[in-house]
Amino acid sequence: MLFDYYLLNSYAPEADGPGPALYAKWIEQVVAAEELGFGCAWFTEHHLYAFGGMLPNPSLLMAALAQRTSRIRLGTAVTILPFYNPVRVAEDVAMLDLLSDGRIEVGLGRGMGAQYFEMFGADEATSQEKFAEQLQIVQLAWRDEAFCWDGAFFRSPNPICVLPKPVQRPHPPLWIPAARDPSHSEQIGRDGMGLMTVPWYPSNFETTRRVVDAYRAGARAAGHGNGRVMGYMSVYVGETADAARAEAKPCWERARQISDEYRGRPEENPLGYDIGVETSRAIFGDAAMCRRHVARVRDEVGLDRLALRFDFGGLAQPLVRASMQRFATEVAPHFADPAPAVEATAAEPG
Numbered sequence: 001m002l003f004d005y006y007l008l009n010s011y012a013p014e015a016d017g018p019g020p021a022l023y024a025k026w027i028e029q030v031v032a033a034e035e036l037g038f039g040c041a042w043f044t045e046h047h048l049y050a051f052g053g054m055l056p057n058p059s060l061l062m063a064a065l066a067q068r069t070s071r072i073r074l075g076t077a078v079t080i081l082p083f084y085n086p087v088r089v090a091e092d093v094a095m096l097d098l099l100s101d102g103r104i105e106v107g108l109g110r111g112m113g114a115q116y117f118e119m120f121g122a123d124e125a126t127s128q129e130k131f132a133e134q135l136q137i138v139q140l141a142w143r144d145e146a147f148c149w150d151g152a153f154f155r156s157p158n159p160i161c162v163l164p165k166p167v168q169r170p171h172p173p174l175w176i177p178a179a180r181d182p183s184h185s186e187q188i189g190r191d192g193m194g195l196m197t198v199p200w201y202p203s204n205f206e207t208t209r210r211v212v213d214a215y216r217a218g219a220r221a222a223g224h225g226n227g228r229v230m231g232y233m234s235v236y237v238g239e240t241a242d243a244a245r246a247e248a249k250p251c252w253e254r255a256r257q258i259s260d261e262y263r264g265r266p267e268e269n270p271l272g273y274d275i276g277v278e279t280s281r282a283i284f285g286d287a288a289m290c291r292r293h294v295a296r297v298r299d300e301v302g303l304d305r306l307a308l309r310f311d312f313g314g315l316a317q318p319l320v321r322a323s324m325q326r327f328a329t330e331v332a333p334h335f336a337d338p339a340p341a342v343e344a345t346a347a348e349p350g
Contacts, residue, residue: 001298001335003327004040005033006077006232006307010255011050015314022054023061025317029310030065032321034072036328040105041065042077042232042307047116051262059092066100075105077196077232077307078177082110082127083120086134086154087162090141094166102167107175107196108135129153142171175230180207182214189218189227197303199231200281203269205300212302231301234276234309235283236319237290237326244285247319249273252282255313283308287330294335 007026016022030041043061046052055061062074074096079089097104110131111117117124133151140147146159166172175194178185179201188195195215199208212229219227234252238244252273260266276282280293297303308327311320 001294001303002039002305003332003335004042004075004230004305004307005030005038005072005324006042006044006309007055007311008044008232008309009046009052009054009311010258010313011052011054012251012254012258012314015251015254015316019054025311025320026061027065027068028317029320029324030072031068032324034069036324037332038072038308038328039305040073040075040307042075042105042107044077045080048119049262050258059096062096062104063099066096066103069103071103073103073105074100075175076107077175078107078109080111081108081134081138082117082122082130084134086137087141087160089134090138090162091164093138093172094142094162094164097166097168097172098164102172104166104168104172105175106172107177108138109177126153139171139174142166178211178215180211182210185211185215186218189215189220189224190222192219192222192224192227194228194230197229197231197301199297199301199303200233200271200276201269203281204279205297208301216302228305229303230305230307231297231303232307232309233281233283233297234312235290235323235327236285236310236315237283237323237331238286239322239326241286241289244289245273248284248315248323251313251315252276252284253313258313287326290327290331291334294331298335 033041043055043058044052045056045058047056058076065074081089093104093106110127130153133153137149137154141162142165146161148159149156173194175196176188177196178188179198185195197208197211199205215229216226219225236244236248238247256267271281273284277284280296283290283293294306310324
């Protein structure tokens with residue numbers, strides 16, 4: 001199993017500090033994630049609210065990080081495509097891929113925050129249809145050939161050839177989210193894209209396993225092998241179980257409150273700290289407990305990789321860094337792919 005860093009901010013200004021301090025904190029974390037061997041850093045786009053609103057444009061942060069890192073990949077999780085012109089998105093991604101020397105991953109979705117669709121001139125009722133059209137245009141824009149387009153939402157009667165082109169050809173890896181609908185995930189698999197999913201939602205792993213199995217079936221049916229599946233989960237690895245609870249629980253409860261305020265209602269399936277520990281819907285505890293959580297998620301859901309949210313609810317930077325260090329050194333190595341077996345060769349008679 002592979003492990004990534006994941007940033008979904010729940011902004012607590014009294015703990016996180018002002019914007020410059022917050023961004024410096026994130027940059028430090030991603031640089032540390034590279035040093036610790038995490039594969040990709042993922043960034044979620046949200047707007048207007050303390051839940052995610054301090055990162056309205058992940059591409060800007062990714063451009064800065066492209067100059068401060070050299071190995072770790074950088075991904076959007078996700079770009080809310082219905083808010084934007086798809087050609088502009090294709091241009092931005094191509095520039096990021098050039099600036100990072102081909103380290104960009106692209107998660108694309110239609111958004112979940114109905115509160116701000118109207119503000120961005122988007123219609124939630126048609127967002128799925130618009131997203132499907134935009135997805136086609138983005139991929140055409142990365143090709144070398146010029147193209148025309150005459151769709152329900154976008155038109156270009158004259159041929160256009162978009163510049164620049166990405167380093168990765170035909171384009172950077174694409175990921176699409178699906179959490180509940182197996183028919184949706186099956187189509188993602190057939191289209192040859194990666195699946196992003198949320199193992200802890202709604203309340204157990206059974207729903208997610210059906211989504212993952214349908215995705216795998218779709219990928220195999222279309223000749224894409226077994227596909228690639230990434231799940232997102234929150235994590236805190238303490239020196240002891242008691243220390244983990246004392247250090248992380250107050251910030252976790254603060255993050256849940258910020259999330260509830262964003263939705264305007266209490267969480268449908270509450271995920272308190274203790275519930276997370278009991279059900280493995282969050283990876284909390286000492287290193288041994290966290291290894292058990294990861295093994296359970298791997299076995300019951302069938303993920304290829306986990307994107308881990310280390311920073312939540314204003315958790316102090318030294319605690320975030322210590323948790324990342326413990327995960328990288330005491331948890332992740334237990335899930336490394338075994339080295340290929342070396343066949344013994346019989347000695348020739350002398």
